[in-house]
Amino acid sequence: MASTRKFPHHLIREIFEQPDALRHTIEPRVSADAGLVRLDEIHISREELRALRRINIVASGTSRHAGMTGQYMMQELAAVPVDVDYASEFEYRNPMIGRGELSIFITQSGETADTTASQREARQKGSRTIAISNVEGSTIAREADGFIYTHAGPEISIASTKAFTAQMACLFLFALYLGEIKETVSEELAKHYIRELLALPLKTETVLAAAEQVEKLAELYYRVDDFMFLGRAIHYPIAMDGALKLKEVSYIHAEGYPTGEAKHGPNALIDFRLPLVIIATCDRNDAGSVTRYEKNVSNMEGFKKQGATLIALATEGDTTIPQIADHTLFIPHAPELLSPILEIVPLQLFAYYVAAKRGLDVDRPRNLVKAVTLE
Ligand code: BG6
Secondary structure, eight states, rough: OTTTSSSSSHHHHHHHHHEEEEHHHHHGGGETTEEEEOOBBBSHHHHHHOOOEEEEEEEEEHHHHHHHHHHHHHHHHOOOOOOEEEEHHGGOOOOOOOOTEEEEEEEEESOOOHHHHHHHHHHHHTEEEEEEEEETTTTHHSSSSSSEOOOOOOOOOSSOSSHHHHHHHHHHHHHHHHHTTTTTTHHHHHHHHHHHHHHHHHHHHHHTTTHHHHHHHHHHHHTEEEEEEEEOOGGGHHHHHHHHEEEEEEEEEEEEEEGGGGTGGGGGOTTTTTTTEEOOOOOOOHHHHHHHHHHHHHHHHHHHTTTTOOOEEEEOOOHHHHSSSSSEEEEEOOOTTHHHHHHHHHHOOOOOOHHTTTOOOOOOOOTTTTTOOOO
16 A cells, blocks of 8 residues: 555655565464464563563653553463553663563664663662664664564654554564464464454455545544543554654644543543544454453443543444544454554544644654654
8 A cells, every 4th residue: 555655745655655564574474374473573582472471561651651552462371470661761660570470572673772771770779671763773672682683664754653552562472473383372272362463454445445535534623722531451552552652743732641540530631622533443352351341331431421532443334433423434343452553543544644734844843853862
């Protein structure tokens, strides 16, 4: 899709390059028949990985949102406790980490100073380290015990999109790899997830094919000055990144919040003047997802009573959400742990179209740089 089209900005081209970025990141590392994940650059023994007591994920900005989804993936598939830190905060909490632990540093550029500094501290404390980066040979990768490159191709636009979805794919691959080593994932489940991973690029093309619907939505809302994005569980990091994308490129104040936390404060803000973007997808094969979905429906009904305008992300075929929300954007069905990779795409498109309609420099937002190489 992306290779032939002409795009007015790097950002929209990179959003449309995501299916290929996912293909190049996933396909070389999985064998669907054998149900195996192969990560050749992880130079840490299977025994050491099997014995891991804890995993720390450290990153900045959008990369940290990927790390937040990785926490759900690894705890669910590999039954290992995972902490997630802002790289800029990591050093201040005197991280009690050391031998028998793994620290994963996620950085598109591989050069973010907060992140490389955190990696050095983790190594000094005896932790093994893995880098997930989009730049081969970057500082973060050179100083790691192992690395998993995202093969997203150069990401020019300051706001990160294709690197982000590729990072989430890498985190899932690692969670599956670890689950196979620890035997917390059966061969049958591994084969199922690998088939679902391989189906993601095409599903992403489906979401991109509905870009025009998102552009129409942006036409309605590009003059608004405040937004709130809500997501529950593994969808909360996507709400965070949807809000960050809008902030970064359109300079609109936008907050990402856990859906269940709205009643502890933010509800006071919610009325007709504050549009809500809520992630209300559902994996009907996952009982936990269904339970959370039912809570989301109830929350949405409450927000509507408060006069809120609701923009919802729902799973294709859902007939309940469109009856409550003012606008519904549909996502193809995917397993709960993989749906975040699809859900962020309409939110990236929304941020892009709003910023473009506000006449802003979408690739080089004011005050921002692609890699913050000073702490
Ligand atoms: C910011 C970028 O400067 O750094 C963000 O504008 C990015 O897009 C963040 O998410 C972290 O960058 P990196 O390279 O460490 O992933």
